[in-house]
Amino acid sequence: MKRAPSFMDRKDLLALAVVAALLxxxxxxxxxxxxxxxxGKYLTYAFVAVGLVMCWGYGGILSLGQGxxxxxxxxxxxxxxKLEASSVENTKIQSTPGIxxxxxxxxxxxxxxxxxxxxxxPLTLILIVLAPAALAFLIGSAMFKRRVSxxxxxxxxxxxAAIATILIIGQQGYTGGVNGITDLRTLMGWDIxxxxxxxxxxxxxxxxxxxxICCAMFVRDSKLGRILVAMREKEDRVRxxxxxxxxxxxxxxxxxxxxxxxxxxxxxLQVGFMSPSLVGIVPSIExxxxxxxxxxxxxxxxVYGTLLVNFAKxxxxxxxxxxxxxxxGGLFIAVVLFFPNGLAGIWRDYVQxxxxxxxxxxxxxxxxxxxxxxxxAASMPAE
Numbered sequence: 204m205k206r207a208p209s210f211m212d213r214k215d216l217l218a219l220a221v222v223a224a225l226l227x228x229x230x231x232x233x234x235x236x237x238x239x240x241x242x243g244k245y246l247t248y249a250f251v252a253v254g255l256v257m258c259w260g261y262g263g264i265l266s267l268g269q270g271x272x273x274x275x276x277x278x279x280x281x282x283x284x285k286l287e288a289s290s291v292e293n294t295k296i297q298s299t300p301g302i303x304x305x306x307x308x309x310x311x312x313x314x315x316x317x318x319x320x321x322x323x324x325p326l327t328l329i330l331i332v333l334a335p336a337a338l339a340f341l342i343g344s345a346m347f348k349r350r351v352s353x354x355x356x357x358x359x360x361x362x363x364a365a366i367a368t369i370l371i372i373g374q375q376g377y378t379g380g381v382n383g384i385t386d387l388r389t390l391m392g393w394d395i396x397x398x399x400x401x402x403x404x405x406x407x408x409x410x411x412x413x414x415x416i417c418c419a420m421f422v423r424d425s426k427l428g429r430i431l432v433a434m435r436e437k438e439d440r441v442r443x444x445x446x447x448x449x450x451x452x453x454x455x456x457x458x459x460x461x462x463x464x465x466x467x468x469x470x471x472l473q474v475g476f477m478s479p480s481l482v483g484i485v486p487s488i489e490x491x492x493x494x495x496x497x498x499x500x501x502x503x504x505x506v507y508g509t510l511l512v513n514f515a516k517x518x519x520x521x522x523x524x525x526x527x528x529x530x531x532g533g534l535f536i537a538v539v540l541f542f543p544n545g546l547a548g549i550w551r552d553y554v555q556x557x558x559x560x561x562x563x564x565x566x567x568x569x570x571x572x573x574x575x576x577x578x579x580a581a582s583m584p585a586e
Contacts, residue, residue, distance in 0.1 A: 215420060218503045219413070226409045236398050243405040243473045245513040246412055250466025252493045252505035253412075253419050254459030259491075260499040261428060262455040263435035264352065268360030269463045269490050271367045272335040274482030276464030278371075279331040281384040281477040282321040284395075286314075288388045304386070309376030317377070324391055331468045332461055339460035343453035352452070361484055368483035383478025387471070395472060408469045412506070415462055419502050422458065431455060463490075492535045498547025507546050 211219075230242055251269050258264045291300045297307040302314050320326050342363065346356055371378045379385070387395070394400060422428050434441045434448055442448045471477045480486070489512075497508020515534060519527035542548055 211417075211420065211424075219416065222416070222503060222506060223409075223413060226412075227406070231402075231405070236401065239405055240401045240473065241517065242510070243401070243408050244470065245510055246408050246506075247466040247470035247473060248490060248493060248513065249412055249506045249509040250415055250469070251459075251463040251490045252497060252509045253415055253502055254462030255491060255494040256499060256502050256505045257419055257422065257431075257455050257462075258459040259494065260501075261423060261431045261435060262452060263431075263438070264452055264456055265354075265357045265491070266360045266456065266459065266487075267357045267484070267491060268362075268364035268487050269459065270482045270484075270487035271360075271364045272339065272460040272463035273467040273470070273486070273490070274367060274371075274477070274479070275335045275338065276331045276467030277471045277477040277481065278378070278384065278467075279321070279327060279334065279464075280468040280471040281387060282318055283324060283327040284387040284390060284471065285384050286318065286321055287390070288386060303379075303384070305379045305382070305384075306376055311376050315377055331464055335460040335464035336457045339457040340453060343456045344449075347449040347452040347456075350449075361487065364482060364487045365484050368479045371479040371482060379478075381479060383476055383480075385476045385478075387475050390472065396475065401473070404469075404472050408473060411465060411469060415465065416502055416506070419462075422455075423502065427451070427454075489531075492531070495535065496538050496545050498545030500544065501547030504545055504547030504550070511546070 226242075226246070230239060234242065251273055255266070255269060258266055285303050289301065289303045294300045294302070294304065294307070297304065299307050299312050302311065306314075320330060342360070346352070346359065351359070371383075372381050375381075389395060395404065422431075430441065430446060430451060434446075434451055438448055467477070467481075470481070493509040493512050494505050495508070496512050497506065498504030512531070512534065516527060516531055519530045523530070538545055544551070
């Protein structure tokens with residue numbers, strides 16, 4: 204019997220150290236404040252990409268609506284920041300002081316009940332995690348309990364992201380409409396618009412991302428992760444072994460939703476606004492592209508893929524504003540055709556072997572540590 208991979212072995216520690224060094228030392232030293240803030244924005248998408256690795260790569264669940272959960276987290280943080288910026292003193296020129304400006308413009312005379320919990324920062328943090336998890340649980344229960352999966356699930360999640368965008372734009376008086384929630388100034392009295400604040404928020408962003416990566420690695424290398432791999436490879440066999448496949452699918456979908464929501468909250472803090480353009484179909488598909496380019500079976504590859512695609516997107520949009528979408532599409536097609544395992548596959552096939560020989564590390568596929576125990580997990584008796 205083969206031994207299951209342990210959590211944080213030498214290769215994982217090395218990969219984590221490289222990511223941490225790149226994000227905590229190299230980028231802050233090499234980039235100016237503007238570019239570093241751009242990297243911080245890119246890293247907020249990496250939260251979603253890591254969640255997609257767990258959902259799509261390990262669980263076999265392709266979600267094309269992760270922008271919905273990204274937006275939930277982002278709007279939750281934006282609502283708190285907007286209420287703090289909408290004090291009676293700051294809004295005394297409005298016809299109704301003490302409410303966000305876009306509500307006053309739309310002739311709303313009192314704060315809606317749904318906004319009330321966001322007066323409290325601790326409650327806001329709780330809701331940023333619980334609200335996406337609850338919504339993902341409802342969606343997952345409705346779909347997976349009825350064995351709706353594959354392309355049908357992907358289309359449904361894509362439709363939900365589109366519906367969310369329409370609702371946000373249509374309810375302008377409550378959400379800020381197409382402009383989103385803007386003019387965010389302070390976090391518990393701390394001005395988040397200054398260069399020093401952006402610098403600090405970058406490091407907060409990085410440490411949270413490292414925490415999410417460690418959480419994903421823990422799930423990946425646990426018995427749960429091995430069952431997810433077995434479920435992806437032989438779903439019927441896992442079901443016939445006595446496991447509830449739907450419950451595992453719901454869990455990993457909720458996990459991906461929570462990761463995406465944390466990224467959305469950090470996006471709002473890092474960039475200073477939240478809008479429906481980050482919720483709909485296009486951003487959701489872009490998030491899938493980040494994961495595919497990095498390698499949908501690699502947690503670390505998702506981070507590198509996110510950075511690479513966004514750096515390319517920024518460079519192309521600056522130099523060729525009319526062609527960057529074609530470039531992004533061409534990058535995705537090239538990866539799918541020539542490197543189906545993404546950057547992680549290139550690393551595994553061409554870079555990792557000489558490093559293994561140099562460091563004399565035990566050979567293990569870093570992109571899918573559960574593959575060698577898929578059959579074992581599928582054949583385990585139900586407990």
